[in-house]
Amino acid sequence: MVEIPTRKVFEDAYAGEAPWDIGKPQKDFVTVAGQIGGTVLDAGCGTGENALFFAERGCKVTGIDFLAEPIERAKAKAAKRGVVVDFRTADATALRDWNERFDNVIDCGLFHVFSDEDRKRYVAGLAHVLKPGGRLFFMCFSDAEPGEVGPRRVSKSEIEAAFSEGWRVESITPSAFAINPNFQGANQFSAGGPKAWFVVVRRG
Numbered sequence: 001m002v003e004i005p006t007r008k009v010f011e012d013a014y015a016g017e018a019p020w021d022i023g024k025p026q027k028d029f030v031t032v033a034g035q036i037g038g039t040v041l042d043a044g045c046g047t048g049e050n051a052l053f054f055a056e057r058g059c060k061v062t063g064i065d066f067l068a069e070p071i072e073r074a075k076a077k078a079a080k081r082g083v084v085v086d087f088r089t090a091d092a093t094a095l096r097d098w099n100e101r102f103d104n105v106i107d108c109g110l111f112h113v114f115s116d117e118d119r120k121r122y123v124a125g126l127a128h129v130l131k132p133g134g135r136l137f138f139m140c141f142s143d144a145e146p147g148e149v150g151p152r153r154v155s156k157s158e159i160e161a162a163f164s165e166g167w168r169v170e171s172i173t174p175s176a177f178a179i180n181p182n183f184q185g186a187n188q189f190s191a192g193g194p195k196a197w198f199v200v201v202r203r204g
Contacts (some may be wrong), residue, residue, distance in 0.1 A: 004113070004114070004115045004118075004152070005113055005151065007066075007067070010066075010067055014067065014069045014070060016184075017180050017182040017183050017184070018046075018180060018183070019150075019179045019180050019183040019185065019186070020046060020108075020109050020177070020179065020180070021046060021047055021070075021180050022049070022178050022179065022180050023049065023180075024049055024053075025049050025050045025053040026050065026108050026139060026177065026178060027178065028139055028175050028198040029050050029053065029054075029106060029108065029137065029139075030053070032137055032200070033053070033054070033057060035135075035137075036054060036059065036104050036106070036135075036137065037057075037058070037059060037103065037104075038059065038060070038102075038103035038104065039059070039060045039061075039062075039101075039102045039103045039104070040054050040059045040060070040061045040062070040102060040103065040104045040105070040106060041061075041062050041063075041064070041100075041102040041104070041105045041106070041129060042054070042061060042062070042063040042064070042105075042106050042107075042108075043064060043092045043095075043105055043106070043107045043110050043122075043126075044064070044065060044066075044092055044107055044108070044109060044110030044113075045063030045064060045065050045070070045071075045074060045087065046065055046070045046074070046108075046109075047070045047073040047074050047077065048063055048070075048073070048074030048075075048077050048078065048085065048087060049077075050106055050108050051063035051074065051085050051087070051106075052074075052077060052078060052081065052083050052085060054106070055078075055083045055084060055085045056081075056083055059104075061085045061086070062085070062086040062087075062088065062100070062102070063085055063086070063087045063088070064087075064088050064089070064090040064092060065087075065089065065090075066089065066090070066091055066092065067089070068089050071087050071088065071089050074087045075087050092110060092122055092125065093114070093118050093121040093122050093125065094121075094125065095122070095124075095125025095126060095128055095129050096121075096124055096125045096128045098125075098128065098129050100129060101129055101130070101131045102129055102130060102131065102134060103131055103134050104130075104134055104135055104136070104137065105126055105129065105130055105134070105135075105136045105137070105138075106136075106137050106138065107136065107137070107138035107139070107140075108138070108139050109139060109140065109141075109151075109177070110122075110138070111138050111140040111154070112140040112141045112151045112152055112153075112154050113151050113152075119162060120162075123162050123163065126203075127166055127167070127203060130203040131203070132203060132204070133202065133203060134202070134203045135170070135200060135201065135202050135203070136199075136200070136201045136202075136203070137198075137199070137200050138198075138199050138201075139175065139177065139196050139197070139198050139199070140154045140159075140196060140197055140199070141153050141154055141177075141194060141195075141196060141197075142154065142155075142174065142175075142194075142195040142196050142197045143155045143156075144174065144195040145189065145190060145194045145195040145196075146190065147188065147189075149185065149188040149189065150188075150189070150194060154197065156172050156197065159172055159197065159199055160172075163201045166203065166204045167201045167202065167203060167204060168201065168202045168204060169199070169200075169201050170200040170201060170202055171198075171199065171200045172197050172198075172199050173197065173198045173199075174195065174196075174197065174198075175195075175196045175197065175198040176190070176192050176193040176194060176195055176196055177193045177194045177196050178193050179193050179194065
């Protein structure tokens with residue numbers, strides 16, 4: 001049975017050196033930056049590096065996280081850098097309640113934290129907030145990453161199944177997460193960082 005992380009797991013992570021808090025955007029999002037414009041929702045934005053990166057490129061960005069602590073840190077970064085991002089504490093599994101629509105959604109490390117049922121709610125919510133033809137760019141743990149440390153592993157077939165109705169999967173590319181070098185458990189992952197998928201899907 002897959003163990004789903006609790007709120008306390010994330011609260012404890014932010015009390016120390018969170019492994020995903022690397023102080024810059026993940027390289028895969030930098031690589032596709034030219035494909036992302038207009039309005040952007042960063043689902044599970046953490047302390048905001050990816051959101052801030054796209055805002056600095058001229059996008060109108062909304063960043064959400066279910067914890068207040070990373071959102072407060074993200075707001076402080078935005079103020080210090082003079083960048084405008086709408087950072088909010090919000091539940092990404094409740095996007096079907098939103099009235100706003102976005103040209104793109106980015107997700108760096110959120111998709112893999114959900115239970116099967118929450119994943120379905122999340123994907124349904126993404127379909128609701130993405131404009132027709134809009135794209136979701138996301139990065140998640142891959143089943144190629146050995147061991148059980150960290151979040152649940154996701155297979156290519158699971159990704160394809162999650163987006164089989166009303167979506168078109170454009171690409172699923174092997175990648176790896178950069179992790180915080182100060183994270184004490186860094187050596188528990190593959191050399192070069194935990195193996196990941198970088199995925200692009202288009203809303204029908």
